[in-house]
Amino acid sequence: MNRLESTATFIRDGVIGGTLSATDACRAALDRIAAVNAALNAFNLVDADRAMQRARDIDRRRASGEPLGVLAGVPMAIKDNMNVRGMKTTASSRILDDFVPPFDATVIRRLEAADAVIVGKTNCDEFAMGSSNENSAFGPVKNPWALDRIPGGSSGGSAASVAAQCVPLALGSDTGGSIRQPAACCGVVGLKPSYGRVSRYGLLAFASSLDQIGPFARSVSDAALALSVLAGADPCDATTAREPVKDFAAALTGIVKGIRIGVPRAFISDGVDAQVRRAYDAALDTLRDSGAVLVDIDLPHAKYAVPVYYLVCTAEASSNLARYDGVKYGYRAAEAKDGLKEMYSRTRDKGFGPEVKRRIMLGTYVLSAGYYDAFYLKALQVRTLLRRDYEQAFERVDVVAMPTMPTPPFRLGEKAADPLQMYLSDIFTVSANLAGLPGISVPCGFSDEGLPIGFQLMGRMFDEATLLRVADAYERSTEWHLKTAAL
């Protein structure tokens, strides 16, 4: 299969049209996973029996003339921080041990109602906390383009599984860039929808005011197709928006004439690798050549996005992760017999990895008496100023363009000992989460060493249609998305 033939749209059309069976598509995905996963470590779990059974059911229903869903027979991988009933959820943490969720996340129900075939759960940073996938209890995922490089994080396994052509679509979650940044590192498309677009029910909460689920794909049109299935209000998640859900794939006209693209020149002037900068400038030129208009914008508070993000997300995480206490599910420290408090604290010390503990500590500190106002409340106020920066920019432009990541994917281990340096690599992705805005990363070139580089676009709240239209028009003008990792 070439890259085009392995898109979700191609498989779906084949399965519905009868030229491809869901079982063949599923077996191809399982074979590919078996061939490459030892090198990549992208999957925490593969459930071949369940997947083949569902694929056979889809083929049987087609044979009996039943209508099939818009993802008919499309093999999919799910980040291992979302619940699939009966399939272990680990969040790549020891503390969940053998947790088998008794319910499906809403996104899983929606995907399976559309006849997608879930093949397994993907490796990630523990509880989605990380930018390199090195914080997994099961070891890092390797970048399919260069096995000594990070695949990005935290949804590194999902990004790598799509880049390595195991599956055409995968789900990730994005709290501060955890879909867009690994998409950039692995040379695939990654979409973070607007906050509230997609239900978080059944997603293990990290930072509830920032978390959002979205797809990885090999084309913008596949990402748009997936979003149309995933999006919508959910009575099980009170933060889901009642915005109408469009057929996002139908919005992809290929036309960007007159579209105004905001370029925050001051914000991106420092600390961007020269090769990333070159690829970014070339992407802007491509869009301008297609008729888009480049407009300089100012985002005066964007430089505070990283500190604000790490104050807010750790505060929320310290509260959300209080539930992992060795009582209701997961791991309990065996020697904890002295009393309840000892059991809690010993279980949590042994069950959580270093980055999760660091963030719980930081979040507990900034919420504690004497520091709440100076750190947490102050961060929430600067978050308001950052939102206003974007509101003002979007009065003058339709989308905002930035690099996804300031550098090409770095080496495994390169930043592992210095958490602050790791956090700084999130500079261009965190503000979309703080402001609730949709963002997408699309492939826009390669470094001299052949490492993928991503181009990020951000849109107005709930205007994924315009965001996807611009990203798709860019993709049509380039061939970056057609390149495949030689794995």
Added chain:
Amino acid sequence: MNYDDHVPTTLTIADVERIAALAQLELTDEEKQLFTTQLADILHYAEQVQAVDTSGVPPTDHINSAQRTERDDEPRPSLATDEALANAPDAAVDAGLFRVPRVIGG
């Protein structure tokens, strides 16, 4: 507290132990040493937000918080007890209870 007050973020081992107790984390001595340095570094970096003028600026603790979210007050099925207990590290399944170490006395 006045927001313009500059909070110095030097951390001691005792601070880290206090935070760990609040967070129900029993850290090793090595972790305490490491976090004392690392958290101070991160907090020192984050101090830059304190220089931003935020007088009169309301906090954003959530996006889309304005919408009405109540549902009708009708009973609905919920997780069965045996399913709720199935993942517990220690449960008295017949009694329908989670079991934990001694809380009082001993």
